[in-house]
Amino acid sequence: MKIQFIILLSAILFGACSSLKKSDLTQQPTLEDYQIGEQWVWKYKGVTTEGEVRSDGIDTRTIVRMDEGLGMTIENDTIPLIDIVKPDESETPKYDWPLEVGKTWIYENNWTSQDGTTGTQSHQAEVLSYQEETVEAGTFMAYTIKYTGNTTNSRGYNADEEEIWLYAPAVKTFIKLTQSQGEFLYVEELIEYSKPK
Template identity: 60%
Template sequence: MRRYSLPLLALIALSFQVFATEPGVANQPVLEDYSEGEKWVWKYKGVTSKGEVRADGNDTKEIILENGALAMKTAHAVIPLSRVVQADTSTTPRYKWPLEVGNKWKFEQSWTSEDGTQGMTSQHAEVLSYQEETVEAGTFMAYTIKYDGEISNSQGYRADTQDVHVYAPKLKTFIKLTQTQNDYKYVEELIEYTKK
C-alpha cells in the first residue's frame, strides 16, 4: 500500500494543468486540449535510506466520457475534467502561470493525509530548464521545476524537502517526479502515454 507524506492525488490532478502555447512558455490547458481515450501510466517507488520500501506500484489516469462530459478516471475517483483544468487562484500556487525558464515563486499548501493528519508544505520554486528529457515512455520537451523548503504536520513531524517535477507540455502532465524528505526518496516516472 502506498503511503505519502504529501497529498499526491491533489498534486497529480494539478500536474495536468500544463500546456504550451509557444516554445518555452506554458499556460494551463483548456478542456479542448484533451481527448477521450488519452491515457498516462506511471511507475512509482518510495524507499528510505535504510532500504525500507514504503511505496511501489503503478498509477494510471485516463480521459473518459462520463455523463456526456470528459472526465479523468483515476484509481480512486472519476474527476470532471472541468475541475482538473480549473485555475488555481492561490497567492502561493503550485504553478505560477505562464511557466517559463527563470520564473520563481513561493508555494504553500495546507493538507490532510489519508489518516487525518494535518500538515503544511512551504517551498520556494524555480523553473530551471526547458529541454528534451527522456523517461521510459519516450523523449519529450519538458520543464524542470525545483521546489526547496520544508514540510510539517500536526504530529510534530518536520523535514526539509526537495521536489523536482519534470513536465512535458505536449502531454499536459509531469513525466517524472522526485521527492526527497530527510531519509525518504520517492520517484514517479511515466512509462506509457497513449492517445486515440
C-alpha cells in the same frame, strides 16, 4: 506518503498545458486539450535511507466521458475534468502560469490525508531549464522545476524537502518527479502515454 501524493496530484498536477505559444511560454490547459481515451501511466517507488520500501506501484489516469462532460479516472474515482483544469487562483500555486525558464515563486500547500493527518508544504520554486528529457515513456521537451522548502504534519513530522519535477507540455503533465524528504526518497516516472489517433 503515497496517499499524500495521490491527493496532491489529483487536484494540482494535471493543471498542465498542452502547447507552447510563439513566445515559448507554457500556458495552463483548457478542456479542449484533452481527448477521450487519453491515458498516462506512471511507476512510483518510495524508499527510506535504510532501504525500507514504503510505496511501490503503478498509477494510471484515463480521460473518459461522464454525464456532465469529460472526466479523469484516478484510482477508483472519476473527477470532472473541468475541476482539474480550473485555474488555480492561489497566490502560492503549484505552477505559476505561464511557465518560462528563470521564473520563481512561492508554493504553499495545506493537505489532509485519508487517515486525517494534516500537513503543510512551503517551498521556493524555480524553473531551471527547458530541454529534452528522456523517461521510460519516451523523450519529451520538458521544464525542470525545482522546489526547495519544508514539510510538516500533525503527527510531529518536520523535514526539509527538495523536489525536482520534469514537466512536459506535450503530455500536459509531469514526466518525472524526484523528491528527497528527510530520510525518504520518492521517484515517480511516466512509463506510458497514449491518446486516440
